[in-house]
Amino acid sequence: MRSVRLRRALMAVGVLIGAWLLVPTLIVIPISFSGEDSFAFPPSSWSLRHYATFFTEPSWLNALLVSIQLAVIVTVVATVLGTAAAFALSRTAFRGKGAVNGLFLAPLIVPGIVVAIAVYAAFLQWGLIGTPTGFILAHTVLAIPFVTVNVGAALGGFDRTLERAAAGLGASSLATFRSITLPMIMPGVLSGAVFAFVTSFDEVVVSLFVQSPQLQTLPVRMFTSVTNEVDPTIAAASTVVITVTTALLALATALRRNRRNA
Numbered sequence: 350m351r352s353v354r355l356r357r358a359l360m361a362v363g364v365l366i367g368a369w370l371l372v373p374t375l376i377v378i379p380i381s382f383s384g385e386d387s388f389a390f391p392p393s394s395w396s397l398r399h400y401a402t403f404f405t406e407p408s409w410l411n412a413l414l415v416s417i418q419l420a421v422i423v424t425v426v427a428t429v430l431g432t433a434a435a436f437a438l439s440r441t442a443f444r445g446k447g448a449v450n451g452l453f454l455a456p457l458i459v460p461g462i463v464v465a466i467a468v469y470a471a472f473l474q475w476g477l478i479g480t481p482t483g484f485i486l487a488h489t490v491l492a493i494p495f496v497t498v499n500v501g502a503a504l505g506g507f508d509r510t511l512e513r514a515a516a517g518l519g520a521s522s523l524a525t526f527r528s529i530t531l532p533m534i535m536p537g538v539l540s541g542a543v544f545a546f547v548t549s550f551d552e553v554v555v556s557l558f559v560q561s562p563q564l565q566t567l568p569v570r571m572f573t574s575v576t577n578e579v580d581p582t583i584a585a586a587s588t589v590v591i592t593v594t595t596a597l598l599a600l601a602t603a604l605r606r607n608r609r610n611a
Contacts (some may be wrong), residue, residue: 362442363379374591376390377584377587377588377591378591379391379455379587380581380584381399381400381571381581381584381585382394382395382397382399383396383399383581385581386581388581388584398549399582399584400583401596402444402582402585403585403586406582409567409570409582409586411565412566412567413567413586413589415565415566415567416549416550416566416567416568417550419481419488419549419566420488420549421486421546422485423485423489423492423545423546423548424492424542424545424549426489427492427495427541427549428541428542428545430493431492431493431494431495431497431500431541431545432538432541434493434496434497435496435497435499435500435504436504438453438501439501439505440454440504453493453494453497454498455494455499456490456493456494457495461554461555462554464490464555465554465557465558466493468555468559469558469559472486472559476561478559479561479563479564480557481564483559484556484560485563487555487559488548488549488556491548491549491552491555492545492548492549493545495541495544496538496541496542496544496545497541499537499538499558500534500538500541501562502537502538503533503534503536503538504534511533515529540601543597544601547594547597550567550590550593550594551568551594552566552568553568553569553571553572557569557572568590570586571587571590574586
């Protein structure tokens with residue numbers, strides 16, 4: 350009886366914490382449909398004008414397109430590198446393996462501002478500030494850990510007997526990986542790719558140090574709007590980001606559930 354009460358109490362606390370975190374974010378959504386020129390809540394009138402501004406004004410539209418293009422490239426690069434790293438770490442044993450694994454996970458542990466300052470100092474010397482290459486490199490460093498963790502988890506539950514059976518039938522290492530290993534761990538690879546896309550699409554701290562007036566991502570444009578102007582268009586931009594991120598995280602959750610059930 351006591352355990353049931355404790356479980357219910359913990360569930361109630363979890364619901365309250367979730368509501369406390371979620372409700373302020375959801376307030377942005379009705380504001381984005383406001384017909385006012387301010388952040389009044391609740392809105393006294395309704396309109397799609399802020400969405401029209403978001404999808405037609407060059408500064409907002411360009412920032413959105415830049416974020417999508419960078420996120421797609423980062424997703425491809427981080428997925429390939431992260432999958433290769435996870436495969437190497439799971440299939441080889443060497444001295445210092447734990448340190449190397451920790452190095453891959455460092456971007457998840459080190460505070461974002463520390464990473465941003467380090468990236469800025471290095472990129473300033475290399476002439477990568479305000480360049481697409483700089484954004485891709487910086488975002489890839491932040492995205493690779495998510496791919497490595499997800500693919501590593503998929504490889505941890507992989508039955509290597511299938512690989513040995515394929516090798517016994519004369520299949521090469523490449524053919525075995527392409528025909529056996531990769532299809533089996535594909536849910537983990539796709540889940541890592543989704544997290545890589547979200548990481549790049551939502552990243553703001555490092556992007557603030559890498560951006561230039563000519564090249565800004567959507568989160569940087571939103572930060573600029575908050576600090577320099579009072580424009581409710583940011584509510585529409587925030588709603589778009591929330592929608593995209595929520596949909597992608599739901600997809601990643603579904604992929605991980607399928608991986609567990611496989």
